[in-house]
Amino acid sequence: MATHGDERRPCAGLWNTPMVYVNGDLTTCCLDQHLENKLGNVVETPFDTLWNGETNHRWRVLQVLDDYDRSGPYCGSCNWQSAGAMPHDKVVAYLEKTGETEALVAYKARWSLD
Numbered sequence: 001m002a003t004h005g006d007e008r009r010p011c012a013g014l015w016n017t018p019m020v021y022v023n024g025d026l027t028t029c030c031l032d033q034h035l036e037n038k039l040g041n042v043v044e045t046p047f048d049t050l051w052n053g054e055t056n057h058r059w060r061v062l063q064v065l066d067d068y069d070r071s072g073p074y075c076g077s078c079n080w081q082s083a084g085a086m087p088h089d090k091v092v093a094y095l096e097k098t099g100e101t102e103a104l105v106a107y108k109a110r111w112s113l114d
Contacts, residue, residue: 008066008068008085009085009086009088009091009111010060010063010064010085010086010091011029011063011075011078011083011084011085011086012083012084012085012086013028013029013030013083014028014029014056014059014060014063014071014072014086015060015086015090015094016086017029017030017083018047018051019032020042020047021035023041023043024041024042024043024044025038025040025041025042026038026039026040026041026042026047026050026051027039027074028056028059028072028074029074029078029083030083031074031078031082031083032074036072036073036074037059037072037073037074037075039051039053039055039056040053057098058071059071059072059075060094061095061100061103063075064091064095064100064103064106064107065103065106065107066110088111088113091107092104092107092108092113095107
């Protein structure tokens with residue numbers, strides 16, 4: 001399941017730093033200058049629908065599972081330290097809230113939580 005294999009944790013950007021360009025395009029990261037992780041356009045679709053939608057949720061879960069290459073087109077090549085890591089307690093709370101039981105078990109095992 002893991003594709004990265006180091007101490008990289010889920011990026012806080014997918015949870016905390018939405019970037020809206022002047023034309024309304026929404027991406028997950030301030031480093032994503034070419035809109036590789038574009039989620040949509042807030043002029044056309046409400047922000048909440050895009051930010052908390054299926055695409056970003058899937059990318060978040062893939063990062064939890066250490067699969068950064070599939071967790072957004074930009075994420076696989078990112079230096080990841082720029083945005084910072086999502087705190088373990090916040091990741092666990094998100095997975096519990098969204099019912100991602102398998103991802104939760106895998107995440108806790110990987111980081112020896114509980």
